[in-house]
Amino acid sequence: MAGVAGGNDFQWCFSQVKGAIDEDVAEADIISTVEFNHSGEFLATGDKGGRVVIFQHEQECKNRPHLRGEYNVYSTFQSHEPEFDYLKSLEIEEKINKIRWLPQQNSAHFLLSTNGKNILLEPTKLLVRLSSASTYTFLFHTDKTIKLWKISERDKRAEGYNLKDEDGRLRDPFRITSLRVPVLMPMDLMVEASPRRVFANAHTYHINSISVNSDHQTYLSADDLRINLWHLEITDRSFNIVDIKPANMEELTEVITAAECQPNQCNVFVYSSSKGTIRLCDMRAAALCDRHTKFFEEPEDPSSRSFFSEIISSISDVKFSHSGRYMMTRDYLSVKVWDLNMENRPVETYQVHEYLRSKLCSLYENDCIFDKFECCWNGSDSAIMTGSYNNFFRMFDRNTRKDITLEASRESSKPRGTLKPRKVSTGGKRKKDEISVDSLDFNKKILHTAWHPKENVIAVAATNNLYIFQDKIN
Secondary structure: OOOOOOOOOOOEEEEEEEOOOOOOOOHHHOEEEEEEOOOOOEEEEEEOOOEEEEEEEOOOOOOOOOOOOOEEEEEEEEOOOOEEEOOOOEEEOOOOOEEEEEOOOOOEEEEEEEEEEEEEEEEEEEOOOOOOOEEEEEEEEEEEEEEEEEEEEEEEEEEOOOOEOOOOOEOOHHHOOOOOOOEEEEEEEEEEEEEEEEEOOOOOOOEEEEEEOOOOOEEEEEEOOEEEEEEOOOOOOOEEEEEOOOOOHHHOOOOEEEEEEOOOOOOEEEEEEOOOOEEEEEOOOOOOOOOOOEEEOOOOOHHHOOOOHHHHHOOOEEEEOOOOOEEEEEOOOEEEEEEOOOOOOOOEEEEOOHHHHHHHHHHHHOOHHHOOOOEEEOOOOOEEEEEOEOOEEEEEEOOOOOEEEEEOOHHHOOOOOEOOOOEEEOOOOOOOOEEEHHHOOOOOEOOEEEEOOOOOEEEEEEOOEEEEEEEOOO
């Protein structure tokens, strides 16, 4: 990724959009998470209605090599249902908060998903028609439940049973006069999703993160006050490795906002807080990581202190780079890149929508100031992407320090159409093609984005629509 600004290297162009065009969008249809698998062949989305939709990348057309294959619906299933906690008289919503794919180990695909108080792990098994079977795994969670799902693909069925007819009815054993050898016959491709494990009853509060460890055997789940370590094969117990709950809840000053495993060292993880700090912990040091190994915090400028300072400094997302050398954090107004070897300040800071600083009062009144934006790296860690309002999303090139603002809208969704950079006017005379900061639609927001692990293909969730963009091939 070298040309985020659409300069000399390449430009971004529209590829696809998924979802209905209706003006009145049902709450259940709003996309709440987006995640590519490790190869980029599959793209999974979860919504507030508890549904998971998996898209598969189709092969490129040999007759038109300049056109890339598209992502088409591969499987859709209901992962979570609404529940009710009778002891606490609380509704547990079915919204899918996170989806995490597990690395492919065999002919199946696995993923974890979570929604509320429990945890479910879902393996996805894909038996490919061309006998090149592949398996993917992903995790996804709702507010308190984590599930492991298995997605399987079948294109053959067994026929010629001895003890039952073709319609499944049992035969009279006394009327069986010959022995038949069952055979596999071709059938229309059928994709099945089945839950394999449910990880439950380990979290009292809202689950905000799940992260698969590099050992491919364990994963972390984090809620507002605790982080638990799970083994993928064990559902009835987990190890509590972080607990910041005070003896007196009136003394609570911060909560955990995100957690992530280091991609190359299974003993290292980080978690962020609502105070804008990040703690790095090493599980080799102690069973309970109540003492951090490293503490990352940027000193606040006293001259810029305001009523909203603590709110906008709260970290909504933390992501390790693929190399494991850096980590990226997203707060309300900016994205910061930290070197793990330097704790006192970030090595890079990118302003996402600094023009909103003067609007914090109104954003506080309409609760937008509490929106949790995510961020993501490209495959080579040379660029980062995050969302904003008015269906804008921002991209930053770490090498050239160029940045660009693009928009996910149906007005610009012409086939192979090049995306035009957007600019926001903060005052004075507004130039052509600029949009005034007072005209921004705060109901249209890009909270969830994903970047293909190997190619310049990005997925952007805008309310109930999923936009897919790619670099323009000349």
